[in-house]
Amino acid sequence: MKVGLFIPCYVDQFYPQVAVATLELLERHGCEVHYPLKQTCCGQPMVNSGFASMAGGCDKNFIANFSGYEYIVCPSGSCALHIKEHLHSAEEPNAAATIRERIYELTEFITDVLKLEGVKASFPHKVGLHVSCHGQRMLHLSSMSEKVEKPFSKAEALLSTVDGLELFRTSRADECCGFGGTFCVTEEAVSVSMGNTRIKEHLANGVHYITGGDMSCLMHLEGLLKRQKIDIKVIHLAEILNAQ
Incomplete structure (x- = not known):
């Protein structure tokens, strides 16, 4: 292949x-x-x-x-x-x-x-999953709360097979983090507010890491975390699925 x-x-x-x-x-x-x-x-x-x-x-x-x-x-x-x-x-x-x-x-x-139902990986940490808008709403990588459909998440299914990983979802799982590409530049205040709302839910879950499939969204959240000196790291899904 x-x-x-x-x-x-x-x-x-x-x-x-x-x-x-x-x-x-x-x-x-x-x-x-x-x-x-x-x-x-x-x-x-x-x-x-x-x-x-x-x-x-x-x-x-x-x-x-x-x-x-x-x-x-x-x-x-x-x-x-x-x-x-x-x-x-x-x-x-x-x-x-x-x-x-x-x-x-x-x-x-x-x-x-590849049709893999799981991966051989180990990541013994509490991890919060961030669902990015493009992947969810356009590529259909996960279900949407406003639609009447059977819940699914390709990322969550793969993460659930990682040894030692404790996965946490937020209550508003498909809410935008506020990055939106150039939106975070042209609408800085709104972008920051949306990102902080996401972070509050992950903080409440006591996670050590926030993961997702788009490093751009994670970069936005990482900036907010660092500025507020919050001890939560961001990590891409690929890094977790490849962890040995």
Whole structure:
């Protein structure tokens, strides 16, 4: 199974350990993983800010780097969704369409393609799960409280198989943390308030870590935690699922 590993730019720059954990996790489960060295930002920040016309170079570069892979895997729901929804090319429409069909968020790939019901990992800590909006509402990685549907969570199902891990969900599990990409810059006060609301629930649960599938959301929460000197760490799902 030939996999192209798509690492978001902010993960590459600030959280490289997440990229390494993702690579090792996929290789441990039989994937032949390739990391295209010329990959850059997927263009999501520009598109989300209303400058989609300026993301053409990102689209062209993504197609050049990821064409030909059987699967493309990304440890970020929002970046995976951006490619799935917005990647296009007037010059190479077929290549763009093929990539849109072949890209997966990490837990989605593990669950739906590798079809693993669990992983061999050990993480003996109290962990709070943060559910990111893009993954939940657009990629359908978990159920939504406003819909009448059978509750499910691909991340929670995988975490439940990790030895020693005590998992805690918040009472308002699918509420946004306030990051929202450039929203946290343009609406700083609202963003901070939303993030602090999330943190209060995790504090009440007495967790040692907050995990999730989007390091961008976790980065936002991490900033709030550090500024308030709260002794809770953030950790990506890949790091836990790869912990030995």
